[in-house]
Amino acid sequence: MGYDSTMSSTADDSSHGIDKQHLASPIKNLVDKFQLVPEFLKVRGLVKQHLDSFNYFVKTEIKKIVRANQEIRSTLDPSIYLRYMDVHIGEPSMIFDAVTEKLSPQKCRLSDRTYAAPIYVTIRYTTGSHGQTVESTKKNVIIGRMPIMLRSSCCVLYGKDEDELARLGECPLDPGGYFVIKGTEKVILIQEQLSKNRIIIDTDKKGCVQASVTSSTEKTKSKTIIKMEKEKVYLELNMFKTKVPIMVVMKAMGMESDQEVVQMIGRDPRLSALLLPSIEECADLKLYTQQQALEFLESDKMLKMPLYSTGPVEKGARALSILRDIFLANVPVHQHNFRKKCIYVAVMMRRMMEAILNKDAMDDKDYVGNKRLELSGQLLSLLFEDLFKTLNDEARKTIDALLARPSRSSRLDISQYIVKDYITQGLERTLSTGNWDVKRFRMHRKGMTQVVARLSYIGSLGHMTKISPQFEKSRKVSGPRALQPSQFGMLCPCDTPEGEACGLVKNLALMTHVTTDEDERPIMSLVQSLLLVFLPPGIQVFDKVGQVVS
Template sequence: MKSLVKSYFDNHKLNEHQIESYNDFIENRLQKIINEFGYIDTDIKNYKIKLGKIRVGQPIIKEADGSVRKITPMEARIRDLTYSAPIYLELIGIEEENGEEKVIETIEVYIGELPVMLGSKICILHGKSEEELIELGEDPKDPFGYFIINGTERVLITQEDLIPNRIICEFTEKNNKEIALSKVFSVRHGFRALCTVERHPDGLLYVTGPGLSGNVPLVVVMRALGAETDKDIIEAVNDPRFAVEILLNIQEIREEFGVNTQEDALEYIGKRIAPNQSKEYRIRKAKSVLMNNFLPHLGVREEDFIKKIKFLGIMTRNTLELYFGYRGEDDKDHYAFKRAKLAGDLLEELFRSAFSQLTKDIKYQLSKQTLRNKKPSIKAAVRSDIITDRIKHAMATGTWVTGKTGVSQLLDRTSYLATNSQLRRIVSPLSRSQPHFEARELHGTHWGKICPSETPEGQNCGLVKNFALMAKITRDEDDNVVIEFLKKFGIKEFNI
């Protein structure tokens, strides 16, 4: 056993999950965020900016005299500076003429500073021997995996979260009545939408989602997505056990609201979303909400409505199975339903928000240039302090873009064990003031993943945990990799 443990720690560090996550953010996720935005549409006629390659430089410092040089973590600590690296982005000015795109200018601009995690690939300490680390003023046994913000050592605490894009079934109470429901946290490009299918005591099925303005009958949403015939809706649920239940819902909605076609359904939803507006506007608004806000992980185009109908059918089937006792409630405390947001995931959220503000500001600055009858200048339109200030403020205060506090904390240097413990901490988002007895208890799936003994006393008990010493945290894999792997077994189509 001793040789096994020794062999493991010869190849793995206690906090390598944080460093690996940060490296993945630098190498892959930054460019992924840029690709999500794609273009910056401007108010200038036939002119837009295409976003190209992004890169992060080496940690540097700009002195008061204008000189630029490399900086070490120890210098950042002593001088109360932020250990950060410059970010450069390729921006391509494009003018459209007769339906063709013409490149006006291509320029790589400095868009801000990104705090550097000690020990990461872009850190000056990466790959250094113990003797070289001592020369740079560092402790060769330091675990790294933290940041230096304004001279203070700060660590991003891993956040525990429910799994996105997966259906969870449970019973809940509304108005003192028990309701069976299936819910999914649909996540796309940082946007998180909670969508549910509920069976109420009167037998009617309802759907909730962002922008739908409360409970909307399932049949109405199905018709709005393109399932116009009764057969389409029954086939979406695809379970003969519940055919009568679905038919009763269809009949009830037809008699009460007169919804028979896709246009009727869109009109019904549009009246709730945009009352007192024209019919054309209401239908267009309803369609926009269903495309962009409802189950966004399945796509945000009208062509993706067929996927949403199928997924909604699966959610409906699960809800009815739960209500009629064919299945039990899902155990939300099971670790298969959990995901850990590491430093890379947290910085991805933060950078996406900051970059969104930068794109809006670039658009505004270009508009100002036009009003002054100046030729559009990309370099003059980019203000680097927007990204720098937003990221630095969040990491210095611990207040994240989601509104959660305590995400960034001062590194505990009480002892070597305290430092490593904090770097391996995982925090639940549940409220400390509520009992949440089941969430605080040890679960069988914690075995080998979560330490069964290290948790604080008091209101944080069971909500602030630590990873087990030999727990290995894996990263998200692209769905397309799995799909291509399944195709090797002769599967021709991979439908929901």
């Protein structure tokens, strides 16, 4: 008779008094389930989404922004440059009478100061000019001061127990997730936005069906709209004065064959019929090659004047750079290979045409899956990116103005022209007033920060989880106010104000988890490895650059 291991293990467990079947059985009673909520909140807290977002910004996103805009190079003398090598946030502190004094949130509240930490960078730069330049490196150069969120990884309260918090003058039950600006507690409200880097099919004011993508990368933010107007398909991009025929754009990206475009969109004859007027329009303009299309796009009636001119450029270069860097910025282009961008445009056109043929294919803007919540980290990264780019532009202009002088007495040191007050004042002013005026990214919003309500403990917690709408409250529309079935488990169905803001200002549910923008490379490598495992032999897989993955 054979020895049964399962029987022996069951007997062994029962001798120790462990009933594994009872432990593995599902919890059926709602009262039993409800006991998990306080334990969950003890572990996670209620404002973890704010803290995670800010931590991701200070650890990862700020490095990406600095890396994408790492060089200041003079346009008059290219040998003079400044390069940012590294960036990190220090401890919250302030310099008084040449002495660095550490800050705590309570100290800032009582003395009406901003609870902020210095932003340190390592720079490599050149001194001298007229061909006689010397390279130097400086560490821990302060370019500004970043307001610090309480209880985040940069805060002095991070990881402290109750006794240490009491010594610092803080309440152990205070969740954090807000800033202290000029002695006032300010919270950045969660902003509800339509999803970035995703095709949204809707209609414009005239009722024309359009496919829009709000592209967002570390370098560029742009909005691309492809719409059907009077049976013809056009592209709308803010770098062009008027709408551009879509077939001209496809030809400018190297897809000169009309048949290839039709095949990309699909075999359905109804789709080909919808595209035919656009093909005829391109033929009427007598544009057949890539160079002809680029020259047409660069004509005075199409292209807006550049912000600054750097001398003569070859024909079509400006239009090509717009198509590469601004048009659908989220789709990468490697070595002037626009094929991926062409495929993406074909998908946009196909989805738009399917919506014209079948109204059910239209996207519902009120569906939660088409929305994203912008947290404090993402909003601060936008603001910091704008201020950092402006700081670099101002430094470049100052250097060029100095180099343009006929005579100079001193050696030129580019590191002296980084104005550290610019970022500090910009961040402090925006968080203090709550008005986010970022002209570079066409962002003009008011009331995005509010003073933390301290009338009651539950009131201040509710203030941290409040979601600000993208619509104006005065609009008398019922769609965005209605309770969507897709909000189940994510947004609270009860916690909304009465009156005109009813249904627009929402609150997160207690156990909602908001994820951060994590790096997509691990997911891509996982997909590639799974494809290689499950694909039949003989089928090739290509990576981002277009190389065959072995």
